[in-house]
Amino acid sequence: MSTTRYDVIGIGNAIVDVLSHSDDDFLVRQKMPKGSMSLIDENRAEAIYNAMGPVIECSGGSAANTIVGVAMLGGKAAFIGKVKDDELGETFARDIRASGVAFSTPMAKEGPATARSFILVTPDGQRTMNTYLGAAQDLTPDDISVDEVRSAQVLYLEGYLWDPKRAKEAFVKAAGIAHDNDRTVALTLSDAFCVDRYRKEFLELIRNKTVDLVFANEAELKSLYESSDFDSAVAALRKDASIAVVTRSEKGAMVITREHTDTVPAFPVERVVDTTGAGDLFAAGFLYGFAKDLPHVNSLRLGALCAAEIISHIGARPARKLRDLANENGLL
Numbered sequence: 566m567s568t569t570r571y572d573v574i575g576i577g578n579a580i581v582d583v584l585s586h587s588d589d590d591f592l593v594r595q596k597m598p599k600g601s602m603s604l605i606d607e608n609r610a611e612a613i614y615n616a617m618g619p620v621i622e623c624s625g626g627s628a629a630n631t632i633v634g635v636a637m638l639g640g641k642a643a644f645i646g647k648v649k650d651d652e653l654g655e656t657f658a659r660d661i662r663a664s665g666v667a668f669s670t671p672m673a674k675e676g677p678a679t680a681r682s683f684i685l686v687t688p689d690g691q692r693t694m695n696t697y698l699g700a701a702q703d704l705t706p707d708d709i710s711v712d713e714v715r716s717a718q719v720l721y722l723e724g725y726l727w728d729p730k731r732a733k734e735a736f737v738k739a740a741g742i743a744h745d746n747d748r749t750v751a752l753t754l755s756d757a758f759c760v761d762r763y764r765k766e767f768l769e770l771i772r773n774k775t776v777d778l779v780f781a782n783e784a785e786l787k788s789l790y791e792s793s794d795f796d797s798a799v800a801a802l803r804k805d806a807s808i809a810v811v812t813r814s815e816k817g818a819m820v821i822t823r824e825h826t827d828t829v830p831a832f833p834v835e836r837v838v839d840t841t842g843a844g845d846l847f848a849a850g851f852l853y854g855f856a857k858d859l860p861h862v863n864s865l866r867l868g869a870l871c872a873a874e875i876i877s878h879i880g881a882r883p884a885r886k887l888r889d890l891a892n893e894n895g896l897l
Contacts (some may be wrong), residue, residue: 567714568716569717569718570641570713570716570717570742570810571640571641571642571643571667571713571716571717571718571722572635572640572642572717572718572719572852572853572856572857573631573632573635573642573643573717573718573719573721573852573853573856574632574643574645574713574714574717574719574720574721575628575629575631575632575641575642575643575644575645575646575720575721575722575723576628576644576645576646576704576709576720576721576722576723576726576735576736576739577626577627577628577629577644577646577722577723577725577726578626578627578628578629578646578696578698578702578723578725579624579626579629579644579646579647579648579654579657579670579679579680579700580624580625580626580629580657580681580682580696580698580701580702580728581622581623581624581625581653581656581657581679581680581681581682582621582622582623582624582625582677582681582682582684582841582880582881583614583617583620583622583681583682583683583684584619584620584621584622584623584684584686584839584841584879585617585619585621585683585684585685585686586617586618586685586686586688586879587618587619587686587687587693588687588688589687591616591685592685592687592693593659594617595613597685597693597695598683598693599687599691599693600691600693600701601693601694602692602694602695602696602698602725602756602758602759603695603696604698604728605695605696605697606697607677607697607699608680609695609697610681610683610695610697611872613683613695614683617683617685621879622656622658623660623880623881623882624654624656624660624661624843625881625882626646626680626682626701626723627645627723627725627753627844627845628644628646628721628722628723628726628753628845629644629661629666630842630846630849630881630882631721631753631845631846631848631849631852632644632659632661632666632721632849633664633665633666633849633882633883634845634846634848634871634883634887635646635849635852635853635856636665636666636851637664637665637849637883637886637887637888638849638850638853638867638871638887638891638897639767639853639887639888639897640717640852640853640856640857642665642666642667642800643666643667643668643713643717644666644667644668644670644709645668645670645704645708645709645713645739646668646670646701646704647670647672647673647700647701647702647703647704647708648670648672648679648680648700648701649672649673649674649676649677649678649679649699649700650672650673650674650675651678651679652679653678653679653681654672654673654679654700656810657679658672659682662686662880667713669710669713670704670708671708671797673703674729676700676703677698677699677700677702677703678699678700679699679700679701680696680697680698680699680700680701680702680715681696681697681699682694682695682696682697682854683684683695683696684841684880684881686838686839688764689837690837690838690839690840690876691840692839692840692841694841698728701726702726702728702729702732703729703731703850704726704729704732704735705731705732705734705735706729706731706734706735706738706772708735708737709738709739709742711742714739714742714743714745714748715742715745715746715748716746717743717748718748718749718856719748719749719750719751719778719849719852719855719856720739720740720743720748720749720750720751720801721751721752721753721848721852722739722740722750722751722752722753722776723738723753723755724753724754724755724756724759724763724767725755725756725759726754726760727759727763727766727767728866733803737775737886740775740776749777749778749855750775750777751776751777751778751779751780751798751848751852752767752770752771752776752778752779752780753779753780753781753844753848754767754779754780754781754782754786754789755785756784756785757784757785757787757788760785760788760789761786761788761827764788764789764791766790767789768789768805771805771806772805774807776806777806777807777808778806778807778808778809778810778855779802779806779808779809779810780809780810780812780844780847780848780851780890781802781809781810781812782811782812782813782814782844783811783812783813783814783816785800786798786811789802789804792814799803799811799819799821799826802821803821803822803823803826807820807822807823808820808822808823808861809821810847810848810851810865810868812843812844812847812868812872814831814843815831817829817831817869818831818847818865818868818869819832819837819865820851820861820862820864820865822861825861827854827862827865827887828865829862829865829866829869830869831869831872831873832866832869832870832873833873833874834873834876834877835877836877837876837877838876838877838878838879839875839876839879839880840876841875841879841880841881842875842880842881842882843872843875843876844872845875845881846868846871846872846874846875846881846883847868847869847871847872848868848893849868849887850864850866850867850868850869850870850887850891851864851865851867851868852864853867854867854868861895866896867891867896867897870887870890870891870894870896871883871887874887874890
């Protein structure tokens with residue numbers, strides 16, 4: 566087995582987030598299902614941008630948010646994702662590297678522009694996303710760094726990137742490299758709508774052990790097993806997955822293995838401002854603990870703390886130093 570250089574390496578959509586406060590009426594006028602993630606084309610992206618109020622722009626993407634969280638906890642982290650050699654691509658690369666994450670994926674010289682996600686946050690903290698994937702979808706197996714993947718303790722794959730054929734091939738290539746070096750492969754299901762599209766393929770990845778560790782929220786889990794009963798879906802997941810983490814918003818979270826189930830409550834917050842990135846940062850906390858061989862319940866608590874931090878303010882990147890926060894709460 567090769568030497569471990571990283572705790573976690575993530576593969577996902579490299580996206581610049583464009584965030585704005587909104588109300589329910591705006592979502593209705595724009596025909597946006599509240600709380601959903603919709604894929605849009607470049608024309609629709611321009612129309613939404615022109616209709617939005619004041620915005621905040623920052624680098625994002627689900628797996629990228631998770632990997633930045635791992636780095637902020639003190640972990641050694643790397644990210645693989647595709648941007649174009651344009652202004653937003655430079656912004657993404659500069660921001661993620663400034664967060665302490667290794668990022669060396671070659672930029673595309675031609676083709677679609679760097680991806681961007683329009684995130685509308687309503688007063689109740691719900692986020693509705695409309696995403697133009699652009700260059701992010703052009704990730705190929707050639708972009709997978711064998712050296713980086715084999716030197717990471719955990720490979721973390723983003724379900725959102727399961728759409729393009731070449732990206733799927735990149736995932737499978739990376740998973741093979743990881744397993745050849747006795748590493749753990751993790752997958753986040755990303756979104757219930759994503760699971761609806763790829764239920765059979767996600768189940769196959771889990772059942773054939775391409776994926777060792779699964780992250781899902783309650784809606785994604787029910788979608789995966791086409792069940793309205795949470796306990797039945799958990800029982801099915803226990804049979805299929807080596808290990809799984811299920812988040813349940815205010816009900817807390819659980820880790821499931823063949824033999825055990827550990828649960829933790831949600832970490833208390835004064836007010837939910839924006840749920841953008843809550844699942845991403847929960848995964849960051851758990852993955853950091855997992856890579857450091859902490860007990861599963863301790864990793865769950867770290868995840869709950871990171872999620873609580875992220876929902877207390879707007880944006881999908883932490884406003885506080887996560888390692889300091891974890892130390893203050895006796896978790897590190």
